[in-house]
Amino acid sequence: MEVRRKIIIGNWKMNGQSKDLVDINLLLKKITQKEIDIVIAPPATLLYEFNGLNTQKNLLLSGQNCHQVELGAYTGEISAAMLKNAGANYVILGHSERRKAYKETSTLVRLKASEAVKQGLTPIICVGEHLKSYESNQTLNVIEKQLRVSLNSKIICDNPVIAYEPVWAIGSNKTPSPEEIETVHSFTRNHLSNRFGEHAANHCRIIYGGSVNKNNASKIFSLNNVDGGLIGGASLKAIDFLELIMIMKNSLT
Numbered sequence: 001m002e003v004r005r006k007i008i009i010g011n012w013k014m015n016g017q018s019k020d021l022v023d024i025n026l027l028l029k030k031i032t033q034k035e036i037d038i039v040i041a042p043p044a045t046l047l048y049e050f051n052g053l054n055t056q057k058n059l060l061l062s063g064q065n066c067h068q069v070e071l072g073a074y075t076g077e078i079s080a081a082m083l084k085n086a087g088a089n090y091v092i093l094g095h096s097e098r099r100k101a102y103k104e105t106s107t108l109v110r111l112k113a114s115e116a117v118k119q120g121l122t123p124i125i126c127v128g129e130h131l132k133s134y135e136s137n138q139t140l141n142v143i144e145k146q147l148r149v150s151l152n153s154k155i156i157c158d159n160p161v162i163a164y165e166p167v168w169a170i171g172s173n174k175t176p177s178p179e180e181i182e183t184v185h186s187f188t189r190n191h192l193s194n195r196f197g198e199h200a201a202n203h204c205r206i207i208y209g210g211s212v213n214k215n216n217a218s219k220i221f222s223l224n225n226v227d228g229g230l231i232g233g234a235s236l237k238a239i240d241f242l243e244l245i246m247i248m249k250n251s252l253t
């Protein structure tokens, strides 16, 4: 078996209601987990319903965020244990939209990731630089800092997924060049190797997110150190997401 299975994750963000699950039945009929891992992160309100439709486990499910403690008086929050209970296998943490709108820091991301691991969820930890940092060649410094603070050896034992998502590339139809993406991913792999050893570096999947679409996916998914994709806009319609799933499968050969 290959060391790192490729993974494609559809992040629905704050989109989707029960009626949108009709579209998901189409997806469920057409996919299996045979060659790659296929994950959807619907809004938390749909997780349970989603899980009910997913009888053959053709899809893996993810939350979009969780709280850092197990339970208690935190009105409006959702715990990792609740996501797990609703059928999730993964949870996205530290997405730049949360870092920006809710002032989430890498320290908080580490606490959330620790709680997720404790509850049996695999964290998908997002890192990425703002346009200003990109333009002033600070990308690797930003990524290094985010990785250093967001990860620890306990989290690494769970083989988290690391998602490189340049903030300026999200929903903008702009992406870094394939060479730039590969540079950040191999830098991330080296960071993991230096801090946590070869095993961690070989087993953690480093995926790219930010304006992935059917026109650029093939190039991105074929890069050496790209183990998958985190897809926003192009995951909302089953037909678009299916196209990206096919492109990822083709990138295996």
Ligand code: PGA
Residues within 6 Å of the ligand: 011, 165, 169, 170, 171, 172, 209, 210, 211, 212, 230, 231, 232, 233, 234
């Ligand atoms: P996008 O979003 O594919 O719409 O750019 C990606 C993300 O925010 O995870």
